[in-house]
Amino acid sequence: MEPADIWQLILKADERLKYSAGGADPRRREQAAGFLLEALMEAEAAGNEALAVQARTRLADLDHAPGTDGPEAQG
Numbered sequence: 700m701e702p703a704d705i706w707q708l709i710l711k712a713d714e715r716l717k718y719s720a721g722g723a724d725p726r727r728r729e730q731a732a733g734f735l736l737e738a739l740m741e742a743e744a745a746g747n748e749a750l751a752v753q754a755r756t757r758l759a760d761l762d763h764a765p766g767t768d769g770p771e772a773q774g
Contacts, residue, residue: 700741705750708738712757732761 712734719727735758742750 700745702745702747702750705738705741705745705747706753708734708741709750709753709757712738716761728761732758735761 712731715727715731715734719731735754739751739754739758742748742754
C-alpha cells in the first residue's frame with residue numbers, strides 16, 4: 700500500500716471520531732480503531748515508521764479518550 704493510501708486510512712479514522720458526538724459513539728470509535736489498526740499494519744509492512752507512529756499515537760489517544768474504559772473514564 701502506498702503511503703498516501705495509509706494516510707487516508709488515518710484520516711478516515713479521524714473523520715469517524717470527529718463526527719461521533721465528542722468521540723462517545725462506540726460504533727464510530729470501533730470503526731476508527733479498525734482504520735487505525737489497518738493503517739498501522741500497512742505502515743509496518745511498508746517499513747514506514749513515520750506513518751506507523753501516527754497510527755500508534757492515535758490508537759493510544761483513542762484508548763485514553765473520555766467515554767472509554769481507559770484512565771480518563773475512571774474519573
